[in-house]
Amino acid sequence: MFDAYAENTLEFFPDLCTGCGLCVDVCPHGVFAQNGREVELVRHKACMECGACQLNCPFGAIIVESGVGCAYAMIRSAITRQPEPSCGC
Amino acid sequence: MVELSSPHENIQLTTSRLGIAEYWDHFLARWAINRNKHLVEPGLYALGDPVANSPVFVTANYTLSFDALRSALGGVDGYILALDTKGVNVWCAAGKGTFGTDELVHRIEASQLKHIVDHRELILPQLGAPGVVAHEVRKRSGFKVVYGPVRSTDLPKYLQAGEVSPEMRRVKFTLWDRITLIPVELVFVLIPLLVLGLLLRSLGAVSAILAGVVLFPILLPWLPTNNFSTKGYILGGIVALPFALNAYLANPDLVIWQRIGWTLAYVLTLPPITAYLALNFTGSSTFTSRTGVRTEIFRYAPSMAWMFGIGIILMIPLFLTKVWGG
Numbered sequence: 001m002f003d004a005y006a007e008n009t010l011e012f013f014p015d016l017c018t019g020c021g022l023c024v025d026v027c028p029h030g031v032f033a034q035n036g037r038e039v040e041l042v043r044h045k046a047c048m049e050c051g052a053c054q055l056n057c058p059f060g061a062i063i064v065e066s067g068v069g070c071a072y073a074m075i076r077s078a079i080t081r082q083p084e085p086s087c088g089c
Numbered sequence: 090m091v092e093l094s095s096p097h098e099n100i101q102l103t104t105s106r107l108g109i110a111e112y113w114d115h116f117l118a119r120w121a122i123n124r125n126k127h128l129v130e131p132g133l134y135a136l137g138d139p140v141a142n143s144p145v146f147v148t149a150n151y152t153l154s155f156d157a158l159r160s161a162l163g164g165v166d167g168y169i170l171a172l173d174t175k176g177v178n179v180w181c182a183a184g185k186g187t188f189g190t191d192e193l194v195h196r197i198e199a200s201q202l203k204h205i206v207d208h209r210e211l212i213l214p215q216l217g218a219p220g221v222v223a224h225e226v227r228k229r230s231g232f233k234v235v236y237g238p239v240r241s242t243d244l245p246k247y248l249q250a251g252e253v254s255p256e257m258r259r260v261k262f263t264l265w266d267r268i269t270l271i272p273v274e275l276v277f278v279l280i281p282l283l284v285l286g287l288l289l290r291s292l293g294a295v296s297a298i299l300a301g302v303v304l305f306p307i308l309l310p311w312l313p314t315n316n317f318s319t320k321g322y323i324l325g326g327i328v329a330l331p332f333a334l335n336a337y338l339a340n341p342d343l344v345i346w347q348r349i350g351w352t353l354a355y356v357l358t359l360p361p362i363t364a365y366l367a368l369n370f371t372g373s374s375t376f377t378s379r380t381g382v383r384t385e386i387f388r389y390a391p392s393m394a395w396m397f398g399i400g401i402i403l404m405i406p407l408f409l410t411k412v413w414g415g
Contacts, residue, residue: 003315004388005381025236025253026218028260029376049378050184052218066219067379068184070372071317071386074379 009065010047014038016061023053023062096201103134105163107156114152119269121276127152128176133200134159137166141207144248146237147193148214149174149182158214161241165248168206172196183220190222190229197230212237215258262375267306270373274302278366293332297359300328301366306373317377318389321367325360332359350407357400361393368393 010031019039023032029046032039032053051066067084077084118127131150136159143166148158150171158169172192174182182188193211197203213221215236223234238247238257247253275282278298285294305312305324312320336351343351368385371377 002319004318004384005315005378007384008378008380022223025258026215028216028239028258030255030259046376047378048376049380050219052183055221056218056223058224065379068372069374069377069379069382070369071382072369072372074382074386075369075390 006045008044008047008049009063010041010044010049011063012041013061013063016059018059018061020058022056022058026052026056028052096204099200100133100135100168100205101130103136103159103169105136105159105161105165107160111152111156115156118153120272125176129155129171131171131173131196133196133202133205134169134171136162136169137164139166139168141205143167143206144212145170145202145206145210146212146244147172147217149177149179149188151176151178151182154178157241158244161244165245168202170196170200170202170211179214180216180219183217186220188217189220190225193221193226194229197232203231209233210235214241215239215253216260260375262309264307266375267309270306271303274306274366274370274373278302293329293355293359294362296328296332297325297362298366300324301363301370305363305367305370309370309374316385316389317367317371317374318364318385318393321364322360322389324367325363326356328363329355329359347407347410350403354400354404354407357396357403361397364389365393 012032017039019034019037021034021039024034024039028050029043029048031041031043031047033042034040047064048069049064049066051064054062054064054066074084076082114127117123128150129152145168146158146162147170148154150173155169155171172182172188173196174185174187174192177185177187179188197211209231210233211226212235216239218236221234223236226232226234236253237244238253239260240257243253243257247257278301282295282298285291285298301321301324305321308324309320312323314320314323333352333355336355337348340348340351368382368389371382371385
């Protein structure tokens with residue numbers, strides 16, 4: 001009830017993953033972890049949808065609807081009917 | 090055949106030492122003064138006395154980013170490649186795509202980096218990754234992208250150890266990080282603050298705004314619940330309490346419905362002001378997802394508007410009776 005951040009759009013497809021670990025490197029919230037030659041999704045809820053992992057995965061094993069979690073930018077785009085900016089600053 | 094200018098002629102010099110001019114520039118940037126004009130020229134810089142196998146660090150052409158990088162690299166000889174992010178920091182510029190694959194590949198070519206260093210490796214700040222496709226940079230430029238630590242202050246440790254520890258990979262939002270954001274937050278609400286404070290003399294509204302832009306960033310991790318809106322409601326409620334009590338207790342000459350009316354007006358108008366500003370702080374935080382913020386907006390923004398609107402409507406008869414002497 002009091003956690004709007006319980007869900008997000010991050011999806012991980014282990015079948016496509018080669019375990020290169022680049023997603024582990026780029027994630028600022030430790031969402032992925034290297035376990036030997038495999039990568040595991042360990043902190044799904046901590047994902048902030050920055051999109052770095054999807055962009056840097058050469059194998060298409062990650063999908064996330066990236067965007068900036070900024071209420072100011074979202075409300076402004078809703079009022080002015082402009083497309084949502086990737087960043088309002 | 091015309092001889093091309095030596096690639097080394099395009100390199101500007103820089104140092105790891107910051108002076109008063111830089112600190113003054115940082116101070117102005119923190120106060121959002123000339124917000125988009127804190128920039129350095131994009132291109133290649135020599136730090137110390139670099140040679141062909143010296144490391145190359147990539148950053149944004151925002152002075153706070155550029156200066157954070159070079160000041161962290163005291164005693165290091167290397168190159169700094171500043172991308173043209175229009176004076177925006179690395180993480181935000183990566184989100185916009187200006188700190189991105191195209192610009193990086195373009196800067197590598199424009200600076201003739203291939204002729205300056207004999208290796209093919211670039212150290213990027215980790216937070217540049219939302220804009221950069223590492224494998225595409227390699228394909229297009231021949232340079233391998235290595236993501237260094239989140240914070241430039243960890244670079245010496247990284248250079249020594251040769252690897253980034255999991256702790257260096259995590260973005261934080263420390264008390265000091267949050268405090269440095271307060272000036273910009275204050276500047277954003279300066280006009281409403283002045284109008285409410287000086288023109289309307291509304292101490293309650295001023296307190297609710299200051300709670301949202303000063304207290305909220307400081308108290309963020311310690312306010313209960315996970316959502317910024319509910320955290321803001323709680324803080325705004327605490328701020329409204331003394332005003333509401335005072336309205337009831339300190340006006341014994343008013344009739345009871347007026348005392349209750351003013352109490353309700355404070356309870357209804359002040360918490361949504363703080364909650365709204367708290368919700369807007371999501372954009373300054375380092376961890377809110379778009380999905381989560383959208384959920385917050387749909388769930389809480391209507392209640393903020395209703396509470397505030399009803400409170401204002403309630404105040405109209407209260408003001409009128411006050412003016413006409415009840």
